[in-house]
Amino acid sequence: MLEYSLPELLAICGSVLLITLLLMDLLDSSCILSSLDCPSSAQPGPFVYSESGGPGTWRCTYPEANGCEQSPINVACRSATVLTPSDPLRWKGYAEEPVSASIVNDGNTVVLFGFWTCPSRPTLQGGPLKGCYDFHSVVFRWGPSDHDGSEHSLDYVRYPLELQVVHTKRGVCDPKPKLKDALVIVSYFFQITSADNPYMDMVVTNLWRVSSPGAHAHVAPFPLEWLFPCFERKFYTYHGSLTYPPCSETVVWILQPETISVSSKQVAEFRKVCSVEGPIVSNTRPVQKLHDRQIFYYA
Numbered sequence: 001m002l003e004y005s006l007p008e009l010l011a012i013c014g015s016v017l018l019i020t021l022l023l024m025d026l027l028d029s030s031c032i033l034s035s036l037d038c039p040s041s042a043q044p045g046p047f048v049y050s051e052s053g054g055p056g057t058w059r060c061t062y063p064e065a066n067g068c069e070q071s072p073i074n075v076a077c078r079s080a081t082v083l084t085p086s087d088p089l090r091w092k093g094y095a096e097e098p099v100s101a102s103i104v105n106d107g108n109t110v111v112l113f114g115f116w117t118c119p120s121r122p123t124l125q126g127g128p129l130k131g132c133y134d135f136h137s138v139v140f141r142w143g144p145s146d147h148d149g150s151e152h153s154l155d156y157v158r159y160p161l162e163l164q165v166v167h168t169k170r171g172v173c174d175p176k177p178k179l180k181d182a183l184v185i186v187s188y189f190f191q192i193t194s195a196d197n198p199y200m201d202m203v204v205t206n207l208w209r210v211s212s213p214g215a216h217a218h219v220a221p222f223p224l225e226w227l228f229p230c231f232e233r234k235f236y237t238y239h240g241s242l243t244y245p246p247c248s249e250t251v252v253w254i255l256q257p258e259t260i261s262v263s264s265k266q267v268a269e270f271r272k273v274c275s276v277e278g279p280i281v282s283n284t285r286p287v288q289k290l291h292d293r294q295i296f297y298y299a
Contacts, residue, residue, distance in 0.1 A: 065247035071240030072284075072286075090124070105274075107276060123167075142280075188228045188256050199226040
């Protein structure tokens, strides 16, 4: 039987503690211990963006929000790995006018939907994507001011509005399975200009019709490329998650750094849209740690 003096025991305990702390640092302890201060009674429920039930509390009720591949992130542009792909992004059907279109207030944001006949349904392929992705919806993110509204940031610069084009992988019935590339979300950033963006008016002039949570309204159909340009190259991409609960890490993000114009007056109309708690002043999640992920720039 081994016998140790008190000083020797203290030295051994100190060494074990030091090794444990070093290992935790190497493994990125924020991914392991982030939920230790959560109340044991926390249960999933409807999420909001207020302080009491907003993004800061999601990790307590949604386990996937504690992962190491969360979104949004800040993109350090000069640190991105530059690739020259042989296969550019291929957009199909975005110039086609849908049979019908509608906007919905889902209680946290405004979502644009469209309906096309099967042959003309918009799709996205190529670039970093493995497979064909069908258009699902367009989601808008905004904040309390014209300097703070986008979820992602480029070199720590945030924009007043972020438009996210959501796509689902063809053949995947459930949009939130444990498949790392089940979704592709293409993000566009908006920059404030003095003049209104006439194409954004297709959405903005109808926001009053969906000011209440759960409201929906049909809008005049228009091609999606009126809202945002299609592009083949010169974009950033990384693997991440949904930016809202359950924060599943099933998203390939594509970020277009070239901005789209919008007026301050148009952005202000989004802040009049309401949740159950009142006007939605902000519906963005703070940037998350990159951890050991790579960001690629497709030149």
